[in-house]
Amino acid sequence: MSSSLPQGRRGSTDRGTVLLVVCGLFLIALLFRSGFFAPASWQGFCAKFHQNFIEQRRYMMLVNGLKATLHMTFFATLIGLAIGLILSIIRVAHKGGARIGPLAAFANLYITVLRGTPVMVQLLIWNFTIFASARDLKTLYIAVLAFGLNSGAYVAEIFRGGIEAVDPGQMEAGRSLGLSYRVTMSRIVLPQAVKNVLPMLFNEFIALLKETSVAGYIGIDDLTRAGQNIQALTLEHSQPLVMVALIYLALVLVLSEGVRRLEARLRRSQR
Amino acid sequence: MSSPLIEVQDLHKSFGGNQVLNGIDATVEKGEKLAIIGPSGSGKSTFLRCINRMEEPTSGSIRFMGEEITDRACDINRVRRHIGMVFQHFNLFPHLTVRGNLTLAPVCLRIMSPEEADLRAAELLERVGLLDKIDEWPSRLSGGQKQRVAIARALAMDPEVLLFDEPTSALDPEMIGEVLAVMKELAEDGMTMLLVTHEMGFARQISDRVLFMDQGLIAEEGPPEELFSHPRLPRTAEFLSKVLRTEL
Numbered sequence: 002m003s004s005s006l007p008q009g010r011r012g013s014t015d016r017g018t019v020l021l022v023v024c025g026l027f028l029i030a031l032l033f034r035s036g037f038f039a040p041a042s043w044q045g046f047c048a049k050f051h052q053n054f055i056e057q058r059r060y061m062m063l064v065n066g067l068k069a070t071l072h073m074t075f076f077a078t079l080i081g082l083a084i085g086l087i088l089s090i091i092r093v094a095h096k097g098g099a100r101i102g103p104l105a106a107f108a109n110l111y112i113t114v115l116r117g118t119p120v121m122v123q124l125l126i127w128n129f130t131i132f133a134s135a136r137d138l139k140t141l142y143i144a145v146l147a148f149g150l151n152s153g154a155y156v157a158e159i160f161r162g163g164i165e166a167v168d169p170g171q172m173e174a175g176r177s178l179g180l181s182y183r184v185t186m187s188r189i190v191l192p193q194a195v196k197n198v199l200p201m202l203f204n205e206f207i208a209l210l211k212e213t214s215v216a217g218y219i220g221i222d223d224l225t226r227a228g229q230n231i232q233a234l235t236l237e238h239s240q241p242l243v244m245v246a247l248i249y250l251a252l253v254l255v256l257s258e259g260v261r262r263l264e265a266r267l268r269r270s271q272r
Numbered sequence: 273m274s275s276p277l278i279e280v281q282d283l284h285k286s287f288g289g290n291q292v293l294n295g296i297d298a299t300v301e302k303g304e305k306l307a308i309i310g311p312s313g314s315g316k317s318t319f320l321r322c323i324n325r326m327e328e329p330t331s332g333s334i335r336f337m338g339e340e341i342t343d344r345a346c347d348i349n350r351v352r353r354h355i356g357m358v359f360q361h362f363n364l365f366p367h368l369t370v371r372g373n374l375t376l377a378p379v380c381l382r383i384m385s386p387e388e389a390d391l392r393a394a395e396l397l398e399r400v401g402l403l404d405k406i407d408e409w410p411s412r413l414s415g416g417q418k419q420r421v422a423i424a425r426a427l428a429m430d431p432e433v434l435l436f437d438e439p440t441s442a443l444d445p446e447m448i449g450e451v452l453a454v455m456k457e458l459a460e461d462g463m464t465m466l467l468v469t470h471e472m473g474f475a476r477q478i479s480d481r482v483l484f485m486d487q488g489l490i491a492e493e494g495p496p497e498e499l500f501s502h503p504r505l506p507r508t509a510e511f512l513s514k515v516l517r518t519e520l
Contacts, residue, residue: 168361168363173359174364176326177359177426178425178426179377180376181349188376188380189365
């Protein structure tokens with residue numbers, strides 16, 4: 002912490018630390034109650050831990066699960082970005098007077114349906130209805146598609162908000178120079194819109210990371226399912242899932258810190 | 273080259289049910305400086321913005337260099353290259369440096385190579401007295417500097433005419449002078465200019481002709497000396513007495 006920080010910022014950082022400590026204590030209390038430390042002694046805990054994670058290299062189950070989770074999140078993010086960008090541009094262009102009624106209607110329907118139904122139901126429909134006969138297709142791809150298409154609907158709304166927040170004078174200035182709508186949009190409006198919504202996009206993908214935990218329902222051994230699988234093998238009910246939760250939490254905290262730094266940086270560059 | 277640069281006939285524009293322009297007729301010759309004055313809501317800005325179709329006219333005809341630009345077949349993007357516009361709120365591109373603001377359009381439209389555009393940008397910035405700001409971000413410029421960059425950006429396309437939409441209205445009083453100085457220089461270099469303004473003194477000083485607009489029509493027009501000193505209509509006299517009083 003540099004000493005040049007204004008007092009208010011420093012105060013809020015201190016409050017943040019206190020909050021984090023309180024949450025940590027609460028978590029430990031919760032773990033205690035749930036039986037994470039239930040074996041009467043520390044040795045008992047260690048024995049359980051060894052059985053759950055070390056024996057027969059069971060930690061590899063978690064590692065592979067984490068891989069599947071990250072894999073799904075990463076590719077679904079890419080699909081979500083692409084779809085979100087296209088949908089948002091369709092909606093904005095339609096509002097701006099472009100004659101693309103059917104496309105805009107489709108975009109609206111898409112966003113309404115995919116935001117209006119649970120992602121898990123969508124995942125099940127993709128797997129058991131739409132791709133029911135495509136048995137040779139890896140379920141992982143189906144999950145990536147389901148999460149990506151779902152995320153696209155949310156990203157579209159984020160992008161649309163970002164584009165609409167750009168001063169209309171920017172579009173006018175670009176057009177007045179003789180640039181086409183398309184060029185003005187891509188070279189002048191979108192760069193500003195993306196910069197404005199970058200933190201929101203990252204938050205969306207952090208949420209997506211957690212949402213992929215339902216992938217187990219179509220038989221993908223993601224991080225959550227890996228925890229359940231260990232449970233099934235060791236018949237130990239708390240340690241595996243708590244470990245899974247801690248891994249998610251660590252990931253989310255790291256990513257959130259990234260977003261926080263990004264936001265600070267963006268704020269600085271806007272001055 | 274006997275036809276005027278811009279020829280507007282019976283121009284109407286309404287927003288919803290709100291009639292803003294009620295039949296404007298005007299011509300602008302090459303090299304002419306036209307000041308458009310009038311009370312707010314009289315349609316001055318709308319008229320100006322129709323000339324490069326920033327606003328879509330409801331009916332009427334606008335000819336630019338002999339070409340009907342209200343025609344659907346007309347490629348408005350090509351026409352706009354020749355009609356520069358300077359806005360009240362500058363509208364510089366905040367994500368680009370001053371250099372980027374000046375070179376984006378000429379390079380994107382393949383009118384110049386990046387190197388040519390760079391040279392041209394430096395030339396134009398020198399002309400508006402801001403060569404030292406070429407690598408600066410717009411957010412670090414004062415209002416007056418921003419507007420001078422905006423003028424240079426419009427000039428980078430080598431337009432036939434420049435449209436100024438209240439270019440000094442958003443400026444702090446001490447910055448108005450530097451922008452007007454640049455515009456005066458442009459006028460002396462023979463640039464065709466259409467200027468919507470509340471700066472009566474400046475309008476009088478640089479314009480060849482003044483249009484007084486009221487209720488969507490050109491109520492009165494004439495050389496600045498005549499219109500400012502001996503307005504024909506009582507409305508014009510009343511408007512002038514109001515704005516000139518506040519200017520003192």
